[in-house]
Amino acid sequence: MISDLLVQGAQMALVLLLAPLLTGFVRKVKARLQRRRGPSLLQPYRDLLRLTRKEVVLAENASWLFRAVPYLIFAATWVAASLVPTFATGLVFSWSADLIAIIALLGTARFFLALAGMDVGTAFGGLGSSREVMIASLAEPAMLLIVFSLALLAGSTQLSTVATFMTEPGVGLRVTLGMALIALIMVAVAENGRIPIDNPATHLELTMVHEAMVLEYSGRHLAMLELAASLKLLLYLSLIACVFLPWGIATAGAGPLDALVGVAAWLAKLAAGGLLLALLETVTAKLRVFRVPEFLGAALMLGLLGTLLLFVSRSL
Amino acid sequence: MSLLVVLCCVAALLGTAVLGVAAARRPAGRPLVYGASLLLCLLVLAAALDRLLGGGATPALTLPLGLPWIGARFALDPLAAFFLVVVALGGAAASLYGLGYGRHEEAPQRVLPFFPAFLAAMTLVVAAADAFSFLLSWEFMSLASWALVMAHHHEAENRRAGFVYLVMASFGTLSLLLTFGLLAGPGGAYGFAEMRAAAAGGHDVVAALVLALALLGAGSKAGLVPLHVWLPLAHPAAPSHVSGLMSGVMTKVAIYGFLRIVLDLSGGATWWSGIVLLCLGSATAVIGILHALMESDLKRLLAYSTIENVGVIFAGLGLAFAFKADGLGLAAALALTAALFHALNHSLFKSLLFFGAGAVMTATGERDLERLGGLIHRLPVTAVVALAGCLAISALPPLNGFASEWLLFQAVLKSPDLAQWGLKILVPAVGGLLALAAALAAACFVKLYGVGFLGRPRSPAAAGAREVERWMLAAMLGLAALCLAAGLLPGLVIDGLAPVTHSLLGAAMPLQREVPWLSIVPIAESRSSYNGLLVFLFMAISGGLAALAVHRLASRALRRGPAWGCGFPDAVPAGQYSAASFAQPIRRVFGPLLFAAAERVEMPPPGSLAPARFELALTDRVWETLYAPLGRAVGFAADRLNGLQFLTIRRYLSLVFLALVTLLLVLALWS
Numbered sequence: 001m002i003s004d005l006l007v008q009g010a011q012m013a014l015v016l017l018l019a020p021l022l023t024g025f026v027r028k029v030k031a032r033l034q035r036r037r038g039p040s041l042l043q044p045y046r047d048l049l050r051l052t053r054k055e056v057v058l059a060e061n062a063s064w065l066f067r068a069v070p071y072l073i074f075a076a077t078w079v080a081a082s083l084v085p086t087f088a089t090g091l092v093f094s095w096s097a098d099l100i101a102i103i104a105l106l107g108t109a110r111f112f113l114a115l116a117g118m119d120v121g122t123a124f125g126g127l128g129s130s131r132e133v134m135i136a137s138l139a140e141p142a143m144l145l146i147v148f149s150l151a152l153l154a155g156s157t158q159l160s161t162v163a164t165f166m167t168e169p170g171v172g173l174r175v176t177l178g179m180a181l182i183a184l185i186m187v188a189v190a191e192n193g194r195i196p197i198d199n200p201a202t203h204l205e206l207t208m209v210h211e212a213m214v215l216e217y218s219g220r221h222l223a224m225l226e227l228a229a230s231l232k233l234l235l236y237l238s239l240i241a242c243v244f245l246p247w248g249i250a251t252a253g254a255g256p257l258d259a260l261v262g263v264a265a266w267l268a269k270l271a272a273g274g275l276l277l278a279l280l281e282t283v284t285a286k287l288r289v290f291r292v293p294e295f296l297g298a299a300l301m302l303g304l305l306g307t308l309l310l311f312v313s314r315s316l
Numbered sequence: 317m318s319l320l321v322v323l324c325c326v327a328a329l330l331g332t333a334v335l336g337v338a339a340a341r342r343p344a345g346r347p348l349v350y351g352a353s354l355l356l357c358l359l360v361l362a363a364a365l366d367r368l369l370g371g372g373a374t375p376a377l378t379l380p381l382g383l384p385w386i387g388a389r390f391a392l393d394p395l396a397a398f399f400l401v402v403v404a405l406g407g408a409a410a411s412l413y414g415l416g417y418g419r420h421e422e423a424p425q426r427v428l429p430f431f432p433a434f435l436a437a438m439t440l441v442v443a444a445a446d447a448f449s450f451l452l453s454w455e456f457m458s459l460a461s462w463a464l465v466m467a468h469h470h471e472a473e474n475r476r477a478g479f480v481y482l483v484m485a486s487f488g489t490l491s492l493l494l495t496f497g498l499l500a501g502p503g504g505a506y507g508f509a510e511m512r513a514a515a516a517g518g519h520d521v522v523a524a525l526v527l528a529l530a531l532l533g534a535g536s537k538a539g540l541v542p543l544h545v546w547l548p549l550a551h552p553a554a555p556s557h558v559s560g561l562m563s564g565v566m567t568k569v570a571i572y573g574f575l576r577i578v579l580d581l582s583g584g585a586t587w588w589s590g591i592v593l594l595c596l597g598s599a600t601a602v603i604g605i606l607h608a609l610m611e612s613d614l615k616r617l618l619a620y621s622t623i624e625n626v627g628v629i630f631a632g633l634g635l636a637f638a639f640k641a642d643g644l645g646l647a648a649a650l651a652l653t654a655a656l657f658h659a660l661n662h663s664l665f666k667s668l669l670f671f672g673a674g675a676v677m678t679a680t681g682e683r684d685l686e687r688l689g690g691l692i693h694r695l696p697v698t699a700v701v702a703l704a705g706c707l708a709i710s711a712l713p714p715l716n717g718f719a720s721e722w723l724l725f726q727a728v729l730k731s732p733d734l735a736q737w738g739l740k741i742l743v744p745a746v747g748g749l750l751a752l753a754a755a756l757a758a759a760c761f762v763k764l765y766g767v768g769f770l771g772r773p774r775s776p777a778a779a780g781a782r783e784v785e786r787w788m789l790a791a792m793l794g795l796a797a798l799c800l801a802a803g804l805l806p807g808l809v810i811d812g813l814a815p816v817t818h819s820l821l822g823a824a825m826p827l828q829r830e831v832p833w834l835s836i837v838p839i840a841e842s843r844s845s846y847n848g849l850l851v852f853l854f855m856a857i858s859g860g861l862a863a864l865a866v867h868r869l870a871s872r873a874l875r876r877g878p879a880w881g882c883g884f885p886d887a888v889p890a891g892q893y894s895a896a897s898f899a900q901p902i903r904r905v906f907g908p909l910l911f912a913a914a915e916r917v918e919m920p921p922p923g924s925l926a927p928a929r930f931e932l933a934l935t936d937r938v939w940e941t942l943y944a945p946l947g948r949a950v951g952f953a954a955d956r957l958n959g960l961q962f963l964t965i966r967r968y969l970s971l972v973f974l975a976l977v978t979l980l981l982v983l984a985l986w987s
Contacts, residue, residue, distance in 0.1 A: 052866055055873030059880075061772055063692040065703075075859030079851065095835055095843070096850040100725055101713055105851065108712040111758055118766030118893065120879045121689065126893020129766060133759035134901035140755035141748045144725070148744050151729050156842040216879060220866045293905045300748070307744040311732065 004092040007259065011091060012082040014263075015238075019081075019230035020044035022237070022274055029278035044230065051223035059120040059216050069116040070217065070224035076109040077228040081235040085242045087262035088250035089160040098157040099147050103140070106191070106232065110136055113225075117213030128212025131289060135197065135209065138296035139190045142183055145303030149180045150243060152310050159242065166246045176313070179306035181244050186299035188236040190292070192229075195281040197292055200229075207286065234270070237277075241269040319374045319392045321363040322400065322443055325356045329436035332356070333429050340425035346418040349428045353435060354411035360439060361404035367397040369812060376509075382448050386506050391445035394815035395580065398656060399442045399572040402663045405798075406565035407435045409791050410557040413671050416787030417557050420678050426467040427555055434460040434561065438569050446507045447496035454492065454573065458485035458537075461566060464558045465550045477549035484536055484546040491533035492573070498526050499581055508581060515582045523582055527589050530577045531596070537570035539623045540630060541600040542938045547623060548607070552615030552683075556674025559615060563622040564667035568659050571629060579633075579820055585640040585648075587736050593634025594739075598746045600627030601753035603938075606906055609760045610913075610934055612685045612895035614673045617764060618666065621709065624753055625662040628724070629655045631746055635727050636821070638739050645823030647730040650838050653813045653825050654723035660809065661716040661802060665708040668795040672702040675788055676768065679781040685895040687775040688768045694781040697789050699769050704796040706765045708803065710758035714852035716802035719836075721754055722846055723810075726838045756902070763898045772889040804849045807836045896932065911935060 024041040031038025040046075058067070080102045083094055097105065114132050117125035151157045153176070154165035165171065190197045193210040202208055208215075214225050242249060248265025250258040287295060332352045339345035367374060376391035392400070414431065421427055437460050440453035462485065466478040499511045536543035551562045579585060604623030611617040632655025639648035675698045676691060677683055692699040708715035728750070731743035773779035783789075802809055807828030814824040831837050835847040881887040907913030911934040920926040963971075 052870035055871055055875055057875050057877050060876050060878055061690065061693070063770065065692060065770070071859040071863045072855075074862050075855040078858050078862075079854045093850065093854070095845040096833075096847040096854070097713075098844045098846060100722055101718075101846050101851065104711070104713050104718055104722075107710075107755075107758060108707070111707065111710060111712055111762060114762045115766055115770060118762070118898075119692075119770040121771030121889065121892045122879050122881060122887065123891055123893060124880075126766070126771075126898060129762060130893060130898040130901050133762050134905065137752065137755040137759050137902060138905070141751040144751035145744065145748050148729065148747055151844075152732055157726070157729065157844040158842075161843060219873075220870055224862065224866070289901065290904055304745060304748060308741060311740050 004090065007088050007090070008082070008092045010259075011086055011088070012078070015081045015086065015231060015234055016078065016227075018270070019227065019234045020048060022234050022270055023230040025271065026233075026274045026278050026281075029275055030281055033278060033282040044226070048223045048227060051218075051226070052220045054219040056219035056221055058218075059122075062120055062216070066116055066119040066216075067221065069112045070221040070228075072112050073109040074224045074228045074231075076105045076112075077231045077235070080105040080109075081231045081238070083159070084235055084238050085160055085163050085249060086238045087266040088254065088259055089163045089242075090251065091160065094158065094160045099150070099159050099162070100144070100157055102159070103143055103147070106235075107136070107140065109228065109232075113213055116217075120216045122216065124208070124212045124215050128209050128215070131209045132213060135190055135292055135296065138293055138300065139187050142296055142299040142303050143187050143191075145300065145307055146180045146184050146187065149176050149303065149306040149310055152307065153177075159239075163242045163246045163249060164251060166243060167249065167251070174313070176306040176310045177244070179302045179309070181240070183299040183302040183306065184240055184243075186295065186302075188240065189280070190296055190299075192233050192236060194277065196284045196287045197295065199286055207289075209289075237270055237273040238266070241266065241273065245269055317374065318363040318367040318397075319377055319390060319443065322360050322392065322439060323377065323379070323390060325360045325363075326436045326439050326443075328356050329353065329432040329439070332432040333436070336428035336430075336432060337425075340428045345428055346421075346424060347415060349432060350411045350414040350418060353432050354408055354415070356432075357404045357408035357411055357435065361401060361408060364392075364397045364400035364404055367392050368394060368401060368815060371815065376445055382452065383506075386446065386448070388449040389445040389507055390443045390449070391508070392443060394819045395572070395575065396442050398660075398813065398816045399568060400439065402568045402660055403435070403438045403442060403565050406561055406663050406667050407438070409667050409671070409795050410561045411435075412794070413557045413560070413674070413788050413791035416785040416789075416791075417555070417671075417674055417678065419785070421555060423467060426469075427464060427558070430460050430463040430467075431558065434464060434558070438565060441569050442572055445509070447500065447511070448506055450573075451489065451493060451496065455489050457566065457569065458489065461550075461554070461558070461562055464554045464562075466553075467555055467558075468553065473549075474553040477546070477553040480546045481550035484543070488533045488536040491529045491536075492577075495526055495529040495533060495577055498522055498529070499577070508576075511581045512583070520586075523586060523589075526582045527578055527592065530574055531592075534570045534574035534577065535596070535630075538567045538574065538626045538630075539600075539604075540596055540626065541603045541623065542942055544600070544604070544623045545936070545939055545943055548611075548616050548619040551619040551622065552613065556615070556670050556677060559619075559673075560667035560670035563619060563670060564663040567622060567626055568663055571626070571633075571659055575633070575820070579637070585637040587638055587641040587734075587739060590634045590638030590641060591738060591742060593630050593637055594742055594746045595634075597627045597629070597631030597634055598749035598753075600624070600630065602627070602749055602756070603910065605753050605756045605760055606902075606910055607936075609756060609763065609899045609902055610907075610911065614676065614683050614685055614688075614764070614768065615670070617685075617760070618669050618673060621757065621760060622662075622666055624757060625658065625666070625709075628721070628750060628753065629658050629662070631750060632658060632724050632727070634746075635724075635743065638734055638736075638743075639727075639730070640821055642733070642735050644730070644733055645821055646825070646839070647727060647733060648821050649817040649823045649825050650723065650730065651727035652817050652821060653810055654720055654727050656813050656816060657723060657806070657809055658717075658720035661708070661720050661799070664795055664799050664802065665705045665717060668701060668705040668792055668799065669709065671788065671792050671795070672698055672705060675784045675792070676781075678784050678788070680775075680777040682775060682777050685764065685767045688773070688778045689771040689889065689892065690773040690778060691769045691781055694773075694778075695769075695783050697783060698792065701789075701792040701796040702769060703765060704799055706761040708799045710761045711754045712758065714800075714803050714848040714855070716799050716806070719803050719806035719809075719846070719848060721750070723806075723836075723838055724750065726844060729842075729844075730839070759902060763895055767893070767895045767898060771892050774889050774892070774894075804852055805834060806846075806848060807831065807834055810836060810838075907934070910937065912937065
């Protein structure tokens with residue numbers, strides 16, 4: 001029990017501490033790929049610290065909701081991120097939310113962010129919010145179909161169970177898993193607002209989605225939102241890692257050495273994921289907003305096909 | 317005992333209705349009628365809860381009313397008791413709300429008598445145990461609600477709504493009449509008990525006909541696509557607390573009627589009926605919410621969202637039917653529990669949202685989202701409860717809407733156990749459609765709240781809004797608290813529903829109160845679990861800690877300044893995103909297919925000072941393809957038959973003679 005609690009506590013601390021590093025790493029790799037030197041890996045931490053020390057400039061008609069939203073989003077994202085198995089399965093609180101609930105928690109965070117975008121009453125906020133909900137309305141069903149195909153394979157929507165199932169030798173290579181992986185990567189790209197869906201580095205108004213919603217935020221509020229965005233990226237990479245590359249993950253009842261191996265494996269997976277993400281962002285161009293439905297529609301179809309294939313292959 | 321209490325309350329509600337006629341124009345009439353309704357609803361609620369949770373069968377009662385040789389029979393089984401809870405809860409909340417809202421009613425004599433009558437009628441429908449009293453109460457319910465829809469009959473729009481509603485309601489009752497005729501069989505049994513016995517081992521064709529007729533009759537009342545057209549007209553036309561009752565409660569009574577007829581009386585849970593319900597339900601959910609997204613009228617948006625939720629419930633019922641037909645009792649119980657749980661949840665948050673809409677209308681006199689905005693500053697309490705309602709209806713944790721949708725998704729995941737290929741393939745697709753509907757619902761309610769309550773006021777009325785009075789706030793706060801409670805402790809509701817699924821399916825979900833930490837684990841072997849309370853606590857603690865840490869250790873300085881407007885000073889409120897522009901990306905994606913959406917932009921030539929124009933045309937394809945031709949056909953037939961009015965007496969006599977001969981011929985051939 002004590003060790004379970006320790007694992008859970010370590011996980012919560014680790015995701016929080018490592019999230020900005022991952023963001024910094026992706027930025028650095030991207031910069032190197034573009035033959036720039038790029039900021040230091042630690043730059044996101046410095047940014048966060050500086051932001052928390054600054055005063056908040058609040059729009060005149062911003063309501064209490066606008067001020068509460070950064071903390072709400074941070075809380076929802078952090079809770080979601082601490083329930084995804086990273087270096088060990090069998091987290092002590094993992095039964096409080098399964099994969100569907102984790103996705104829905106991120107949905108709650110997005111709901112509040114979209115509301116915050118509308119709160120001040122500028123055109124940019126509304127623009128960001130309306131595009132965000134359009135993207136989400138297509139990404140969520142795709143995500144759910146991915147969850148279906150995983151759950152049909154593993155017999156549960158509980159992430160620990162899914163991860164344990166995936167480590168078993170009997171799983172093998174399956175077309176369904178391949179489709180689910182591609183669909184999940186597409187959804188993750190969309191959900192995190194990365195190129196080709198959205199550009200996290202842009203400040204060109206007409207192309208913004210996420211940045212448009214947070215345009216009015218400053219100081220500690222912005223710091224909370226930036227941290228939540230980093231956490232979300234970490235969450236999605238960890239999710240892909242624990243479901244599709246579960247090797248090295250410490251199972252329930254493992255010793256401290258296994259946990260250390262787990263941490264090392266997780267870090268390696270994150271680094272690989274960050275590298276690939278940076279590569280993807282460098283080699284692709286951003287899509288027009290109204291091409292996004294086609295992109296996500298493809299993810300949706302992949303998810304559905306994967307689920308259907310599962311039925312077909314079962315009957316054979 | 318419970319049944320007796322319920323019937324006494326119904327009698328008292330009818331008495332209150334009579335009182336309402338007498339006291340409508342007096343100032344004491346309003347508190348009297350609503351106060352009495354509130355008390356009686358609470359009594360009914362207590363009786364229904366006692367029956368549902370206390371167990372113990374209540375004997376049926378036969379009252380010497382109605383047809384002389386059979387009387388009117390009433391009974392209270394767990395299914396009826398559960399829906400009675402929904403009716404009484406919604407009725408109590410509406411009565412409490414009405415105490416305050418009724419003050420702003422310009423024609424109380426058109427509302428006060430019908431409000432308790434409507435409540436009594438809904439209670440009677442649920443308690444009825446024979447076809448005659450069921451149909452009579454059903455028609456009474458339709459007429460009472462029609463009278464409430466016509467309360468503000470000076471507006472032409474409401475008169476049209478009343479007309480369409482009346483036509484659809486009569487049509488629905490006709491279908492139900494035929495359904496009961498089929499169920500009664502050659503023996504002509506009126507009582508539900510006899511019908512149940514007679515239907516066992518019935519023919520498949522009869523079962524299919526019963527399903528179709530019940531879908532027409534009860535489905536039209538519930539708002540299934542394509543029978544939904546009256547709903548977004550009629551529900552918003554009534555005063556807001558009645559809109560809440562119609563959307564939140566009357567649609568549930570319709571679902572009760574459907575369940576009673578198809579699952580209980582005809583015993584017809586066949587796999588193909590499951591397919592029909594799954595297709596209808598998921599299509600209804602997606603089409604309903606897309607309509608809601610295109611809408612900028614606050615109450616009509618809510619009415620369309622009711623259609624979505626009815627679709628979700630029917631999809632759950634379809635799953636339950638499919639599982640039951642294949643002998644998977646536990647999975648069927650899970651799906652039925654999810655559907656019923658969602659019905660209860662919808663009655664809570666839809667009443668809450670309609671009450672919120674009523675509060676907004678009271679405070680501003682506006683119903684159009686394009687003329688609202690910034691209400692979070694002017695209506696602080698209403699804004700909080702409306703936010704709770706929006707979160708709940710968008711199926712977001714930790715509120716109740718998520719709990720029931722989560723259960724539904726768990727039921728969808730049991731689909732590999734089904735035997736039929738069609739179902740196996742259909743169910744995951746339905747799951748995807750339900751997820752699409754849930755995500756679109758979140759978009760829709762971001763729009764409602766973001767345009768209506770956030771931003772800057774778009775009209776002087778919105779800028780000068782004042783918070784509404786305490787009765788209305790109390791009703792809304794109560795409902796919001798119930799939404800939160802049902803979301804945090806879903807296990808209690810699931811256990812409460814166990815007697816219902818047990819009586820209908822012979823199976824119930826595993827008891828959730830035995831799961832540690834108040835989690836819910838719907839399927840023991842998969843161990844998928846969700847704990848709303850813990851998720852809520854974690855979020856509260858981590859958010860609170862983060863806020864505390866930042867405020868303690870870092871800066872708490874704050875300065876107010878103008879919002880960034882790209883360097884343009886004094887941005888007008890009309891420059892904000894509006895309801896129509898918020899929906900534009902989604903309209904671009906789904907509009908051409910579903911609404912034949914056509915956008916036209918007229919740009920003045922360079923140098924001209926004429927304003928640019930934007931026109932948006934949306935058509936309701938169901939109305940265009942189904943109802944408009946039907947209406948034209950009826951009009952055409954009426955025109956032709958009109959000639960019969962102006963015949964000579966000889967022709968009339970020959971017509972009578974012809975009819976007589978035909979009748980005799982038919983009789984001769986028949987026997």
